[in-house]
Amino acid sequence: MECLFCKMINGEIMTDKVYEDGDTLAFLDANPSAPGHTLVVPKVHKSNILELSEYELNNLFKTVQKVTEMINKNLKPEGFNIGINHGQIAGSRVPHLQVHIIPRFKDDKGGMIQMVVSNKPKEDNATIASRIMAGEELPDYIKRQIKDYHQEEKKEEAKESEKEKRSEEEKELEEREAELFPPRKNEVNSREFKKKIEEKEEEEEEDIYDKMLKRMRIPN
Numbered sequence: 001m002e003c004l005f006c007k008m009i010n011g012e013i014m015t016d017k018v019y020e021d022g023d024t025l026a027f028l029d030a031n032p033s034a035p036g037h038t039l040v041v042p043k044v045h046k047s048n049i050l051e052l053s054e055y056e057l058n059n060l061f062k063t064v065q066k067v068t069e070m071i072n073k074n075l076k077p078e079g080f081n082i083g084i085n086h087g088q089i090a091g092s093r094v095p096h097l098q099v100h101i102i103p104r105f106k107d108d109k110g111g112m113i114q115m116v117v118s119n120k121p122k123e124d125n126a127t128i129a130s131r132i133m134a135g136e137e138l139p140d141y142i143k144r145q146i147k148d149y150h151q152e153e154k155k156e157e158a159k160e161s162e163k164e165k166r167s168e169e170e171k172e173l174e175e176r177e178a179e180l181f182p183p184r185k186n187e188v189n190s191r192e193f194k195k196k197i198e199e200k201e202e203e204e205e206e207d208i209y210d211k212m213l214k215r216m217r218i219p220n
């Protein structure tokens with residue numbers, strides 16, 4: 001294979017190797033930007049992270065972490081820029097995925113990773129985010145959250161309809177009770193009662209009047 005990195009992996013070209021395992025190789029960049037500038041590559045010939053399997057991706061980034069740890073411990077930089085040039089436009093010169101680990105030292109005249117491009121978006125971020133999300137399969141944890149939400153909603157609905165059912169049953173019971181035990185017609189009763197009392201009072205009054213008349217009877 002004509003790939004430069006594949007040749008390094010096969011041992012056809014010498015490298016300044018700093019780490020190697022079954023799936024990955026790490027070596028110093030031949031044209032370093034800083035002391036300890038290292039490239040980590042997968043042993044399979046793939047051009048970018050989109051082509052990697054989950055297994056290959058895990059191994060690659062495990063090695064990135066391992067080598068960063070080694071450099072950190074032994075060269076004692078103050079920080080790192082770690083990144084990938086994905087595609088020719090982004091500066092990739094070898095079509096074999098490589099992760100750059102660039103140690104950062106005081107006054108090294110470097111910048112931050114955001115400085116590699118200056119292309120301010122014309123759309124707002126919300127629009128761009130929705131474009132990125134468009135047609136995307138939602139992650140499992142969000143699907144689970146949605147499922148849980150719908151289940152809760154169904155539970156609430158069930159509770160509500162249970163409540164409605166119960167209040168309907170209560171209504172029916174009340175109606176049946178009303179049929180079986182009709183409410184007393186208090187108003188009519190009390191009116192009748194009042195009438196009776198009045199009649200009685202009138203009678204009594206007449207009696208008293210009679211009695212008084214008798215007492216007051218003037219001798220003829």
Ligand SMILES: [Zn+2]
Nearest residue numbers: 003006045096
């Ligand atoms: Zn290759």
